[in-house]
Amino acid sequence: MKSLTKAYRPISWPTKGAGGDTGSWRTHRPVVDTQICNKCQICWVYCPEAVIDRQEITIDYRYCKGCGVCAVECPTGAISMEMEE
Amino acid sequence: MATSIKKLPDIEQVLSGNGACGGCPATMGLRIVGKALGSNAIMLLTPSCSVASMGMTPRLGYNWPCINITFASAGSSASGITHALEVMQEKGRLHGELPTVFAWVGDGGTYDIGFQALSGAAERNDNIIFFCYNNEAYSNTGVQRSGATPRGSFTTTTPTGKRQPKKNMALLMLEHNIPYVATATVAYPGDLYDKVVKAKNIPGMKYIEIQAPCYLGWQFDMPETVQMSRMAVRSGAWLLWEAENGKISFNNPSSLIISGKKDAAPVDEYLMKQGRFNRLLKGPDAESRIAEIQGDIDREIAFIRERAKITI
Ligand SMILES: Cc1ncc(C[n+]2csc(CCOP(=O)(O)OP(=O)(O)O)c2C)c(N)n1
Ligand code: SF4
Ligand code: SF4
Ligand code: SF4
Ligand SMILES: [Mg+2]
Numbered sequence: 001m002k003s004l005t006k007a008y009r010p011i012s013w014p015t016k017g018a019g020g021d022t023g024s025w026r027t028h029r030p031v032v033d034t035q036i037c038n039k040c041q042i043c044w045v046y047c048p049e050a051v052i053d054r055q056e057i058t059i060d061y062r063y064c065k066g067c068g069v070c071a072v073e074c075p076t077g078a079i080s081m082e083m084e085e
Numbered sequence: 086m087a088t089s090i091k092k093l094p095d096i097e098q099v100l101s102g103n104g105a106c107g108g109c110p111a112t113m114g115l116r117i118v119g120k121a122l123g124s125n126a127i128m129l130l131t132p133s134c135s136v137a138s139m140g141m142t143p144r145l146g147y148n149w150p151c152i153n154i155t156f157a158s159a160g161s162s163a164s165g166i167t168h169a170l171e172v173m174q175e176k177g178r179l180h181g182e183l184p185t186v187f188a189w190v191g192d193g194g195t196y197d198i199g200f201q202a203l204s205g206a207a208e209r210n211d212n213i214i215f216f217c218y219n220n221e222a223y224s225n226t227g228v229q230r231s232g233a234t235p236r237g238s239f240t241t242t243t244p245t246g247k248r249q250p251k252k253n254m255a256l257l258m259l260e261h262n263i264p265y266v267a268t269a270t271v272a273y274p275g276d277l278y279d280k281v282v283k284a285k286n287i288p289g290m291k292y293i294e295i296q297a298p299c300y301l302g303w304q305f306d307m308p309e310t311v312q313m314s315r316m317a318v319r320s321g322a323w324l325l326w327e328a329e330n331g332k333i334s335f336n337n338p339s340s341l342i343i344s345g346k347k348d349a350a351p352v353d354e355y356l357m358k359q360g361r362f363n364r365l366l367k368g369p370d371a372e373s374r375i376a377e378i379q380g381d382i383d384r385e386i387a388f389i390r391e392r393a394k395i396t397i
Binding site for chain 2: 010011014015017021022026041046048049051054062063067068069071072
């Protein structure tokens, strides 16, 4: 019963994916070329979704919305936006 | 020097997979604010994109206790909460560092609908941080004009371009004689971070306004949120400054423009990138209307330059 009352209370709890699996919104996928990337973290700081790992510069595609901000801001041109299948 | 990117903390208070548009400047700004405030804070929101972005019950995309309140009451509700916390501490019902109480409100909720309660909270010098994320329109309801919409901008309620200039909200807050006022924008995250850290450690009322270029309302390409924010600053259409106890100092690169060391970029290029000025730029009276916009910018620069000379 406890979980039922929790579910029906008008209170929300901090959770990733509160707007769903927002990666499904993507039309283009940012792909990082690790040969070119210098790990400056500029993409990390501007990503509105917080889906870039600042150390590894890998992207969580489950939630990345494909906005392309990272690709435009990357100073080395290491990120390309590739059309989703 | 503003804090460098690599020195910003890891903490994420804005959770991945929230409901905001891709490239959303409000989310981008809030994420940096979260790094500065940390988790010990209470957030108040008025109806806005940032509320629509929170996600669907029972899930929440921000990692703070969040309270959704009416437009008219952000200032007064934040005041009430901060006073309640102080009383609870006095009575021994709350221990440790008090949470930062902050309001996260759009320009519609700040410049227009919530102005009275904000002004009241400022005049009482209540211990809160009031953030205005300024996307220069009522975006959540389909982009209507607000007091922050600049002259010439198309919105659904200004189909021929807004005829009036915007208010200068940050200066209005400064003249409430509060301990801290600052402006920021998403292209300069280190500057924003430092300002929020500073505000967090000052007792009393703090007002921070973050210019937030919204691709949907301003009609530019989604990946260019940060580019637009940078162009706004370089053209002088947005100025970066802060004021501690009424004393204004300017932040780079706006300080170079104010001191005359660097010329502001002409506003045309900035306007041309935005569909919301399209009709105006293509109209027969384009030249005079651009001159009007440039005039508004020049006047604001001249005004704040002189205001900054008053240091008593
Ligand atoms: C008193 C009242 N009037 C109107 C509305 C409808 N409304 C909801 S969000 C919104 C726009 C808010 O604009 P702003 O504060 O700039 O935030 P933004 O949507 O741009 O993020 C409006 C008008 C409302 N919820 N309450
Ligand atoms: S901005 Fe570009 S170079 Fe810098 S870390 Fe990201 S991918 Fe690498
Ligand atoms: S495309 Fe947008 S959401 Fe995806 S990693 Fe880049 S900045 Fe983040
Ligand atoms: S309309 Fe603009 S401010 Fe609102 S969620 Fe979309 S990008 Fe963000
Ligand atoms: Mg707005």
